[in-house]
Amino acid sequence: MANDDTLTQQDVVQKLRDTDLVMLTTALPDGKLLSHPMAIQGVSEEADVWFFVSLSGGQAEALRSGPEVNLAVAEAGSWLSVAGRAAFVEDRSVVEQLWTDSAEAYFPGGAEDPDLGLLRVSGTSAQFWGLPGGRVAGLAQIVKAKVSGEQAPGGTGTTEL
Template sequence: MSSPEHKQLIWNLIKEIKFGMLVTHDDLEEKLRGRPMSLVQDEYDGTIYFFTDRTDAKAYEIKRDRDVCLTFADKDDQTYVSLSGKANLTEDKSLIDRYWNKWVAAWFPKGKDDPTLAMLEIKIQSGEHWKADENKLVQLFKIAKANLTDSEPEMGDHETFGK
């Protein structure tokens, strides 16, 4: 899918953002639904993990439609990432032990043995990322220049990957 170097690039873009929006398809109400999720891992190998409650709406939505989208945005750093993949709920105790932390414990006061606790595993298949290199003043200049010359402004790095 993606090279180890590219996976490291994606990780470098999202690891400091920490929170992403998970978008699922709620086919009962025929709408897309997003909610914030917190990264728990300390590296990225093509899979993103989140803790979740197996009785939550997103768990049911994922059981019916495994296609999801994750978005990460840091407006101050002008970094934007969109990742699409297949989600799966797992009760893998080794994953739970590996990623358990005080933040997660606050959401699951019954601990690692909480019967509603699960891991959401998302295998990333494709995505895009954008990273502006210049400050906002330079960007405004480029936009004004593009408007005057009837061209598109060059606003930094953009890449699409996957299928």
Template structure:
């Protein structure tokens, strides 16, 4: 099934800035952390190289909700993406997406026994997207006030990402 225009905007935004804020519910409450991801569009998922011992794998698999937040202030685009989580113990896939940054965390390379892959598969998303020009936003606010209307500052939509 081809992506809708809104789905494509989300995938493009994920591709443009591959560091996301990943949130999940852990035993001690809501936990959010920045994580660098790799888009795997062919399999409709994002992959993260992580440590087995840090607990994110167990937390993500137990969490009733895992989400990714992205924000592109320069384009006035924001999204919150609900995902399912799984661990992928594939050394071949780990080698394929290995980066020099990963080597900083895993000096033994992709064969490090503590290195594993966290896969997040988008299920739904809510986006907020508006004009990126401050002048245009000011114009729309002023026009709405003069006309006694609610300003049209863009799109807010919840979409199915499956």
């Protein structure tokens, strides 16, 4: 992220590529929110995020009930929230391209497992908040700001994707 707190699509893509797991939240028809940890399989330059998901579980049912989702990432001094739209994609060539050995733990039938669904979340906007220098340096700066009466450190940015 630039020093002027400008968040760009490339910043969002890079932060997502540097992340293994996100929390994916979807709204159920009754308005309740449902969140699941998800392993990222790939991130495109356009900020599309790819996941493998079980087609038979409650999560797939929730995703089918409404495409509006949120991805949340929290790590050592930074937080990223990406709003987007989820869609199931029928493309076995993409499944094979994104397939990893670790995915087999969830889908023992491999890339051809009939329960394996391919989900694409297309980001529409993102928000980022972070402490300069990471968590430890940022926390030290917060303590210093409190003692000195200065403004606490941290930058925030929002962008359309």
